[in-house]
Structure formats: C-alpha cells, structure tokens
Amino acid sequence: MSKCDCGCGAAPKFVFSCSGAADVGEVADQAARALSREGAIKMFCLAGIGGKVSGIVKSTEAADRVVALDGCPLNCARKTLEEAGFSDFDHVQLSDLGMKKGESPASRENIAAVVEEVSNRLQG
Amino acid sequence: MQILVMGPGCPKCEQAEKTVREAVAEAGVQADIEKVKDFQEIAKYGIFSTPAVVIDGEVKVVGKAPSKKEVLSWL
Numbered sequence: 001m002s003k004c005d006c007g008c009g010a011a012p013k014f015v016f017s018c019s020g021a022a023d024v025g026e027v028a029d030q031a032a033r034a035l036s037r038e039g040a041i042k043m044f045c046l047a048g049i050g051g052k053v054s055g056i057v058k059s060t061e062a063a064d065r066v067v068a069l070d071g072c073p074l075n076c077a078r079k080t081l082e083e084a085g086f087s088d089f090d091h092v093q094l095s096d097l098g099m100k101k102g103e104s105p106a107s108r109e110n111i112a113a114v115v116e117e118v119s120n121r122l123q124g
Numbered sequence: 125m126q127i128l129v130m131g132p133g134c135p136k137c138e139q140a141e142k143t144v145r146e147a148v149a150e151a152g153v154q155a156d157i158e159k160v161k162d163f164q165e166i167a168k169y170g171i172f173s174t175p176a177v178v179i180d181g182e183v184k185v186v187g188k189a190p191s192k193k194e195v196l197s198w199l
Contacts, residue, residue: 048170
C-alpha cells in the first residue's frame with residue numbers, strides 16, 4: 001500500500017468570519033486569523049460561500065467542524081452559510097460576548113476573548 | 125471535457141482515479157483525465173481535503189472517492 005501523505009481522512013475544521021466593515025467585524029476577522037495561525041481551526045473564505053465557488057463549498061461540506069463568527073446581530077456569516085445550504089455549524093456572535101457595534105475596537109483583549117470562546121467550543 | 129483527479133497518491137486517491145477512468149470508458153465520452161498531486165495546485169481550487177474531482181473547472185466532490193454512479197451523473 002502506498003504511503004498516504006495527503007489530506008485523505010483528515011477532514012478540516014473551518015472558521016468563517018463576517019469580516020464586516022464595523023469594528024466588531026474587524027474583531028471577528030482578526031480572531032479568525034489568530035485561530036487559523038494557532039492551527040486548531042482554519043479560516044476559510046466566506047466570500048467563496050456567498051459566490052458559490054464550488055471548491056470552497058465542497059470543501060466546507062467535507063469539513064469536520066464549521067464555526068461562523070458574526071460581529072453584530074445582522075448575522076451575515078450565519079445567513080451566508082445558511083443560504084448555501086449549511087445548517088450544522090457553530091455560531092458565535094460577538095454581541096453575546098458583550099461587544100457592541102461602534103464601541104468595540106479590534107483590541108488585543110477583544111480579539112483574545114473571541115479566540116477563547118471559539119477555542120472553548122472546539123474543546124467542548 | 126477536462127477531468128482533474130486531485131490527490132497526492134494515497135489509496136483513496138488512486139481509487140478515485142480508477143473510478144473516474146472506468147466511468148468515462150463506460151459512458152463513452154471524450155475526456156482528458158489528469159491526476160494532480162501538487163497540493164499548491166489543489167489548493168488553488170479551494171480544495172482542502174482529498175481526494176477531489178474537478179470537471180471543467182467545477183469541483184464535484186471533496187474528501188472522498190466518488191462512486192461510479194456519481195461520476196456517471198456528472199458526465
């Protein structure tokens with residue numbers, strides 16, 4: 001049997017961020033990038049889901065775990081995933097962590113709070 | 125028709141290629157079948173798990189070897 005050095009059998013975990021224009025969108029985006037750098041979950045492209053890019057949609061279908069990060073109650077990340085047919089994913093909204101649009105800069109503390117929330121969910 | 129079978133060479137990837145070739149032969153369609161092993165090339169399609177099958181630029185399946193029936197439905 002040939003040696004397997006590919007991604008077979010290793011379904012990825014993906015985090016999608018709304019990456020919106022407001023401060024909370026920036027917090028969500030930076031938290032997703034920080035999580036991706038840590039390696040426990042990979043940031044993936046929400047625009048690819050919205051644009052129905054086949055590779056991104058199919059890769060997401062094959063994912064072991066999907067987390068959506070929304071900065072504000074408009075829930076654009078969640079709605080984008082749902083519009084593409086996804087329903088089985090974790091949803092983290094920053095307002096549930098006490099962050100308000102226009103009052104929550106992309107500070108180290110705010111980003112760390114989101115990273116901690118997602119990390120806890122991944123362990124749970 | 126261009127068919128790309130994505131996968132560096134593990135048994136599941138080999139199975140995917142075999143199934144695609146059998147389906148193409150059975151359907152009697154003209155297709156260029158290419159095996160893509162370079163993960164950078166694979167990632168360009170937004171694919172992060174293999175095997176995967178791409179037909180004329182559209183990703184049909186990721187992370188599993190498709191059945192012949194599935195492949196036939198794509199041809």
